[in-house]
Amino acid sequence: MLDIWTIAGLLAKAAMYVGMLTAGGLVIVHCAFASHVRDVASSMRSMALFCAILGAVAAFASFTLRGAALTGGASGLTDPEILGLLWQTPAGSALLYRLSGLGILCLGLLVGGVGWTVALFGTGLLLWSFSIIGHVADDTAIWIELVLFLHVIVASFWIGVLMPLSRLSKRPETVAAAGDLGHKFGQIAFGAIPLLVVAGLLLSWRLVGSWSALFATGYGLMLVAKVLLVAGLLGLGALNKYRFVPRLLADEPGAGDIFRRVLGIEWAVFFLVFGATAFLTAFFALPGG
Amino acid sequence: MKHISAVIIFFLLPTVAYAHSKMDATSPTDGAVLNEAPTEIAFTFSGKLRLTKVEASHSSGGAQTIDLSDHTSFTNEFTLPIDPMGPGSYDIEWRGLGTDGHAMQGSFTFNVE
Numbered sequence: 001m002l003d004i005w006t007i008a009g010l011l012a013k014a015a016m017y018v019g020m021l022t023a024g025g026l027v028i029v030h031c032a033f034a035s036h037v038r039d040v041a042s043s044m045r046s047m048a049l050f051c052a053i054l055g056a057v058a059a060f061a062s063f064t065l066r067g068a069a070l071t072g073g074a075s076g077l078t079d080p081e082i083l084g085l086l087w088q089t090p091a092g093s094a095l096l097y098r099l100s101g102l103g104i105l106c107l108g109l110l111v112g113g114v115g116w117t118v119a120l121f122g123t124g125l126l127l128w129s130f131s132i133i134g135h136v137a138d139d140t141a142i143w144i145e146l147v148l149f150l151h152v153i154v155a156s157f158w159i160g161v162l163m164p165l166s167r168l169s170k171r172p173e174t175v176a177a178a179g180d181l182g183h184k185f186g187q188i189a190f191g192a193i194p195l196l197v198v199a200g201l202l203l204s205w206r207l208v209g210s211w212s213a214l215f216a217t218g219y220g221l222m223l224v225a226k227v228l229l230v231a232g233l234l235g236l237g238a239l240n241k242y243r244f245v246p247r248l249l250a251d252e253p254g255a256g257d258i259f260r261r262v263l264g265i266e267w268a269v270f271f272l273v274f275g276a277t278a279f280l281t282a283f284f285a286l287p288g289g
Numbered sequence: 290m291k292h293i294s295a296v297i298i299f300f301l302l303p304t305v306a307y308a309h310s311k312m313d314a315t316s317p318t319d320g321a322v323l324n325e326a327p328t329e330i331a332f333t334f335s336g337k338l339r340l341t342k343v344e345a346s347h348s349s350g351g352a353q354t355i356d357l358s359d360h361t362s363f364t365n366e367f368t369l370p371i372d373p374m375g376p377g378s379y380d381i382e383w384r385g386l387g388t389d390g391h392a393m394q395g396s397f398t399f400n401v402e
Contacts, residue, residue, distance in 0.1 A: 009392075066390075066392045069384070069392040069394070070341040070342070070384055070385070070386055070392050071341060071342055071384065072342055072344075072382075072384055072394075076341075082341060085339060085341075085386060086386065086390065089386065089387075089388060089389065089390035090389055090390040091390030091391075092390070094390070133389070133390055
């Protein structure tokens with residue numbers, strides 16, 4: 001059942017997650033830690049702009065590829081009737097939120113200064129788009145959409161801190177700033193990451209419905225795979241907080257290099273999580289759905 | 290973090306929720322063996338959707354795209370005309386759009402003796 005349009009749609013969706021969550025995360029991190037990331041604010045802005053453009057292109061591609069999936073051929077990519085039909089569904093609303101959010105985000109980044117707050121508003125729009133489409137949007141309870149919104153905000157925040165941490169830990173003169181940022185992030189993450197996990201568990205319970213469905217359905221097994229990946233991320237995050245960030249703060253030789261390698265692994269795991277999420281939201285049906 | 294709280298509060302807005310659909314039944318049923326080729330096929334879904342493409346292929350190599358011009362709304366049940374292609378195996382593939390924006394697809398088969 002996995003035809004070329006479905007596979008292309010999954011890839012576009014994964015790229016959209018990377019672009020949108022990284023762009024949004026960089027904005028959140030800049031707003032939360034402006035004084036700590038001053039030395040890398042310029043490269044954060046460039047990266048956020050690049051990711052926002054990637055997210056916008058991928059979001060548009062994901063939408064049109066859905067059109068192709070509906071016709072089973074390339075004609076669906078541009079078929080005005082099919083795309084018009086799609087536009088009237090939550091897929092259209094989500095695309096509108098995403099493109100508007102990314103547009104506002106880019107505008108804010110280009111303005112700079114107070115524009116970062118404008119970009120944060122755009123980030124809110126694009127992250128909220130996840131709650132108006134997908135399996136969670138099928139749920140009639142509003143709280144589940146808010147839980148997903150919270151889940152996505154925290155995930156984005158986490159992804160957004162990786163690049164500034166990596167850049168800061170690269171140069172000897174900013175290694176201490178990397179340690180400081182890592183320490184501050186760790187303090188917030190200590191409260192926020194459990195929220196991410198609890199939100200994820202709540203969503204899983206609500207969507208899957210039972211332990212048996214978790215291990216007896218494709219959706220459940222893919223969800224388990226995602227949970228294991230996130231558990232790996234939590235382990236890496238804990239390593240950073242308790243081992244590598246203190247080494248950075250103590251200005252130990254080579255601490256920056258090891259820290260960046262761990263951040264690189266975190267990035268790779270995040271890519272896998274994005275892939276698993278794209279699969280979960282696009283390909284698998286909910287148990288009993 | 291003040292900014293984040295402001296954004297969360299701003300988006301405490303209700304959202305319309307939509308239901309997923311799945312194929313509940315078909316006529317002929319999946320795997321059925323018939324004495325005579327049907328002149329119509331039917332689908333019943335658990336929720337409303339809009340069929341966007343239905344193709345019938347036959348073991349002899351013949352195929353036809355089913356006309357959906359009379360079905361331009363979201364609904365649960367579809368009855369579609371099909372040109373009989375004689376004895377053999379029929380493979381019906383469908384694609385459709387759920388009201389939740391999900392692109393869905395599926396298939397079923399039946400045989401005519």
